[in-house]
Structures are given as structure tokens and as C-alpha cells.
């Protein structure tokens with residue numbers, strides 16, 4: 001894979017040769033040298049995601065810092081016959097933005113990271129697509145507002161543009177659905193550099209305030225895996241931050257009881273978000289939690305309470321509760337309720353208690369729910385197992401009624417694969433969550449002994465990495481995990497599941513009827529006729545046609 005490092009790390013000069021160098025020189029003219037890199041390490045970093053390392057290496061990494069520059073960059077790259085791989089925080093694991101062909105430019109959007117305008121009169125916020133969820137929430141908190149969906153747990157690093165391109169679960173999703181449901185308007189750069197704006201945008205044409213004007217053009221770019229256009233600027237709806245929060249956690253004897261209760265919590269719309277763990281994931285969490293993170297977390301819990309005394313009281317309860325209150329074989333669920341009044345929140349928690357009791361649930365310390373809310377965007381150290389193992393999830397979005405059956409089918413697969421898992425040191429856990437009032441998400445998670453790649457080293461905190469062993473390459477174990485992920489996806493297909501993060505991993509194309517698929521292809525042909533953006537994403541053609 002490697003080329004000559006000395007050659008690739010040389011500074012770009014105005015006079016270069018070869019298509020890559022000619023393009024790099026044009027990009028330097030647009031962005032200056034700081035925005036263009038041919039450094040081999042950087043190019044390699046951008047040729048891998050959390051799950052995979054591409055066979056190919058991107059030829060250039062280009063980092064525009066604003067809409068106009070982005071437009072000029074896209075026109076230059078597509079005009080030169082290169083593919084474009086837009087990349088936000090790089091925190092996905094479905095080979096969505098890694099190169100599939102030799103001539104690929106990685107478009108690093110993380111430098112387009114400004115919060116452009118907070119408008120509390122119109123209740124909108126406009127950000128550049130590379131803004132992280134954590135940065136947006138930090139900017140909005142002092143103003144007493146937030147977006148309805150307000151981030152995935154990876155939000156310290158993952159971006160709003162990435163979250164809309166592949167949709168997200170977690171904060172606010174229980175009441176408000178996925179990331180795209182908060183969108184008011186998008187400003188999108190097409191692969192040839194054209195700029196497309198969606199939504200009703202006010203008298204000056206640049207003050208977006210309402211999404212639904214005619215066909216939902218913004219919707220086309222939500223969940224598109226970055227194949228239709230490059231999100232440059234995003235306007236989201238604001239809500240006033242709820243004044244009251246409450247937390248409750250339950251343990252259940254079986255996955256079926258847990259998922260039956262979760263479905264009913266969901267129908268009743270009781271929580272702003274919830275998450276649940278099987279016994280396997282609980283064991284991992286307990287092993288991983290170090291004293292250092294606990295102390296940090298307690299600090300965050302104290303800071304979040306309205307006064308020091310109640311903060312200290314909560315922290316003391318958490319410290320005393322420890323992590324031993326969930327029995328080894330139990331399934332636990334953690335709900336966060338929020339609302340306008342203390343009584344309303346208390347009523348939601350009581351309703352949850354009644355639903356849990358009907359499924360044999362036992363109320364436990366609400367530590368985990370509290371900690372999740374106090375520190376919503378922690379460092380992404382959980383992308384490694386407690387012994388430095390690799391980590392990769394796979395998931396299905398399933399109807400409320402089908403959750404238990406899907407879970408049973410995946411469990412049956414894992415029982416069948418147990419001998420192979422044991423031979424290769426693979427172990428599993430499950431994360432469960434819910435979406436709005438109408439879906440559950442079942443997310444099996446794999447841990448296995450395998451060497452880390454550069455993206456992991458660049459993301460996990462150095463002090464956390466220092467505590468972990470360095471594991472040897474283990475292609476055989478990775479192949480077992482790849483096979484298990486493939487078979488889980490097959491099972492999800494049989495249940496007619498939906499998926500986030502489609503990228504190049506989930507069978508979107510195969511699940512569409514002919515009319516729907518021809519529409520997708522026609523939209524692609526209209527928006528990106530050269531097939532420049534993420535070739536192969538969503539199951540579209542892997543071969544760019546290049547400039548006419």
C-alpha cells in the first residue's frame with residue numbers, strides 16, 4: 001500500500017507533474033497550502049474508518065473552511081476526474097467514506113466547524129456541517145435553548161453533517177426522533193460545485209426558518225450516505241431547554257421482558273432518551289470503568305445539580321451505589337424523562353415504573369441514567385474493549401412488536417457461532433435504544449483481539465491508550481466478526497429492518513422496489529452525474545463516469 005514516503009511528504013510547489021500533483025496545485029491556489037495535504041500519514045488516516053482500512057489510499061486530503069471554497073474545491077476535484085469522499089469526524093464503521101478507487105480525494109469537513117448564527121427569535125441555529133454536536137450544545141446551553149435531537153454519544157468528535165448523512169440515535173431521539181427530524185434547511189454543494197439551498201428562507205433568501213415548502217428537498221440529503229451532495233451549512237430547529245429532568249433505571253430477567261417493556265415505554269413517549277444493556281455489555285462497562293473516569297463523572301454530576309448540596313448528595317449516592325447493583329445475568333434499561341414541570345416528569349417516571357413492573361422489572365439505582373446525562377459526550381474510549389480489543393457494532397431498526405423476535409433470532413445465530421467465537425476470542429454484548437414512538441434499535445456489539453489502526457490511536461485519549469495492551473494483528477478473528485456482522489444484517493433484512501449509517505454495509509438497494517430504486521438512481525444522475533461522491537454508497541454504482 002505504501003508509496004515512497006519522502007516523495008509524498010515534500011511540500012507542494014507550483015510546478016508539479018501527474019494528475020494528483022496538478023490537482024493538488026489547483027487546490028493550493030484555492031485554499032492555500034494549509035488546506036491541502038499529500039502527507040502519507042494523513043492520507044492513510046483518511047483511508048480508514050472505525051471498522052475498516054481501505055486497500056486504496058486517498059491521494060489528497062483537502063480541508064476547505066467555508067461554503068465558497070468548498071464549492072470551488074468540489075468543481076476542481078470532479079473536473080479533474082477524481083472521486084470525492086466527504087468526511088466529518090470519521091466516527092462511522094460502514095466503510096462509508098473510505099476510498100474505493102485509486103483517484104480519490106478525502107474532503108475533510110472538520111474545519112468547517114463554525115456555529116454561524118443562533119436566532120432565538122426565529123428559533124433556528126445555522127452551523128457549518130463540520131461542527132460537532134458537543135460544540136453546538138456548548139454554544140446553545142448558555143442561551144437556554146438546544147436542538148430537539150441534540151447528538152449521538154460520539155458527539156465530541158462526530159459532526160452534524162455526518163449525523164445527517166447517515167442519521168443518528170440517542171439524545172432527544174425518544175421525543176423528537178432522529179437527527180434529520182430537526183432539520184429546517186440545508187445548503188448543499190453538488191459535486192460540480194453548484195450550490196443548492198432548501199426550505200423557506202425569508203425575505204433576504206438567506207434566513208431559513210421553515211422546512212416544508214414543496215417537496216422535501218432537505219429530506220433527499222438526509223440519510224444519503226453523502227452520495228447526493230456535500231452538506232455545507234445546516235439550519236436546525238431550536239427548542240427551549242426543558243427545565244426539569246428525571247431518571248429511572250430497571251433490571252429485567254430476560255431480553256424479551258426488557259424489549260417488551262421498552263416497546264411500551266416508547267409507545268407511551270415517556271423518555272427523551274433511553275438505553276439498555278444485555279449482561280454481556282454490562283460486564284464490559286464494569287471492567288472498563290476506571291477510577292479516573294468515575295471521579296470525572298462525579299464532578300460532572302455535581303456540576304449539573306442546581307445546588308452543591310444536592311450535587312454532593314447525588315455524587316455520594318452514585319459512589320455508594322457503585323456498579324454492582326445490576327446482577328450478572330440481568331438486562332438493564334436507563335430512562336431520562338424531561339419536561340416543563342417537575343410533576344409532569346415525575347408522572348412520566350411513575351408511568352415507566354408501572355410498565356416495568358408489569359414485565360417483572362426491578363427498579364435499581366439510576367446511576368447510569370444520571371451519568372449519561374451529566375456527561376453526554378465523553379471521550380470516545382469505548383471504541384476499544386477493556387483489554388484493548390477492537391470493537392464494532394452492527395444494528396437493526398425494528399418495529400416495536402418485532403423487537404423480541406429479532407433479538408431471539410440474533411441470539412440463535414450467536415449460539416450457533418459460539419464455538420468459532422471462543423476459538424478466536426470474540427465476545428459480544430448488546431445495546432438497545434428506541435426512536436420516537438415507533439421503533440426499537442437492537443445493536444449487537446463485537447469485541448475481538450486485533451491490532452489497532454491509526455484512526456483508533458488518533459481518537460482514543462492517550463492516557464487511556466497507555467493503560468491498554470497492544471494486540472497483534474489477527475485477520476482470522478476479524479474475519480469471524482465480519483461474517484457475524486454479515487449474518488446479523490441478513491437476519492435484519494428478513495425482519496424488514498431499517499438502518500442508520502448505510503454507507504457500503506447495509507442492503508439499501510436490495511430492499512427497495514423497482515420504482516423506488518429508479519428514483520434513487522435518477523436523483524443521483526441529476527445531482528452527481530459523474531458519480532463523483534462516495535462511489536458505491538447506498539448500493540449505487542461503484543464506478544465514477546468522470547467528467548464528460
Ligand SMILES: Cc1cc2nc3c(=O)[nH]c(=O)nc-3n(C[C@H](O)[C@H](O)[C@H](O)COP(=O)(O)OP(=O)(O)OC[C@H]3O[C@@H](n4cnc5c(N)ncnc54)[C@H](O)[C@@H]3O)c2cc1C
Pocket residue numbers: 050085086087088089090091092093096097109129130151152153154157158159160161162163164165166167168169170225226227229230231232380381382383500501503534
Ligand atoms: C464510540 C462511538 C459511539 C457512537 N455513538 C453513537 C450514538 O450514540 N448514536 C449514533 O447514531 N451513532 C453513534 N456512533 C456512530 C457514529 O459516530 C455516527 O454515525 C456519526 O453520525 C458519524 O458522524 P461523523 O461526523 O463522524 O461522520 P463520518 O464518519 O465522517 O461520515 C459518515 C458518512 O457521512 C458522510 N458525510 C460526512 N459529512 C458529510 C457532509 N458534510 N456532507 C455529505 N456527506 C457527509 C460521509 O461521506 C460518510 O458517508 C458512535 C460511534 C462511536 C465510535
